[in-house]
Amino acid sequence: MEVVISQASREDFPAMIQLADLTLPDRMNVHELKKYFELFPELIFKGTHNGELIGFCCAGINMYQTTGWLMFSSVAEGFRGRGIGKRFIETRLLALKQFPHLREVLVTVGETNFSSIRALESFGFRLRYIDKDYYGPGKSRKILELPASSLPLPNALLSKSNTAIDGSDFHKIPVHNL
Numbered sequence: 001m002e003v004v005i006s007q008a009s010r011e012d013f014p015a016m017i018q019l020a021d022l023t024l025p026d027r028m029n030v031h032e033l034k035k036y037f038e039l040f041p042e043l044i045f046k047g048t049h050n051g052e053l054i055g056f057c058c059a060g061i062n063m064y065q066t067t068g069w070l071m072f073s074s075v076a077e078g079f080r081g082r083g084i085g086k087r088f089i090e091t092r093l094l095a096l097k098q099f100p101h102l103r104e105v106l107v108t109v110g111e112t113n114f115s116s117i118r119a120l121e122s123f124g125f126r127l128r129y130i131d132k133d134y135y136g137p138g139k140s141r142k143i144l145e146l147p148a149s150s151l152p153l154p155n156a157l158l159s160k161s162n163t164a165i166d167g168s169d170f171h172k173i174p175v176h177n178l
């Protein structure tokens with residue numbers, strides 16, 4: 001099964017929102033997506049299978065371009081557990097790596113989002129702190145961090161058997177030197 005990861009565009013909005021609504025309905029809407037596109041047009045990626053959108057992810061960076069953020073990711077239910085979430089993490093880390101002053105990458109994750117936490121930890125992310133009640137009473141978030149010195153090399157995932165989904169080219173991303 002070939003899943004191609006490439007930059008998303010405005011034409012992908014409806015499919016992206018439809019997918020986000022199925023997974024984290026309270027977290028993403030079309031207005032937020034528009035803001036992401038205005039701020040970080042080159043940090044939003046989609047995964048497609050036979051031309052259909054089966055996932056997407058967003059990253060951002062602070063105004064000093066020193067702290068990158070992994071902001072959102074979603075993989076359609078039937079495609080989970082096949083390494084696509086990890087490819088989304090790697091794709092965004094490699095895109096953030098293009099910023100010369102990058103010092104660290106941070107990510108927010110719900111305390112019980114075990115698949116996300118496990119995927120992030122496999123890239124070296126470690127807990128920085130826990131933000132109590134961030135999502136409402138009793139619902140905390142974890143902030144994980146990865147120093148820029150620990151960012152992956154391109155194609156690092158190819159060496160891991162569970163992520164080379166079809167043995168074909170890993171990334172087909174039309175942006176600078178990913």
Ligand SMILES: CC(C)(COP(=O)(O)OP(=O)(O)OC[C@H]1O[C@@H](n2cnc3c(N)ncnc32)[C@H](O)[C@@H]1OP(=O)(O)O)[C@@H](O)C(=O)NCCC(=O)NCCS
Binds near residue numbers: 080082122
């Ligand atoms: C989080 C999400 C993007 C992960 O996508 P995915 O394609 O399934 O991720 P991967 O296949 O790369 O798996 C990542 C890790 O999670 C593990 N995993 C998968 N399903 C799991 C589950 N139900 N419980 C625990 N771990 C699980 C995998 O084994 C893998 O770890 P490993 O390689 O060390 O074994 C996907 O589950 C999703 O869209 N969730 C809903 C939206 C969401 O929570 N987004 C993240 C916050 S914005």
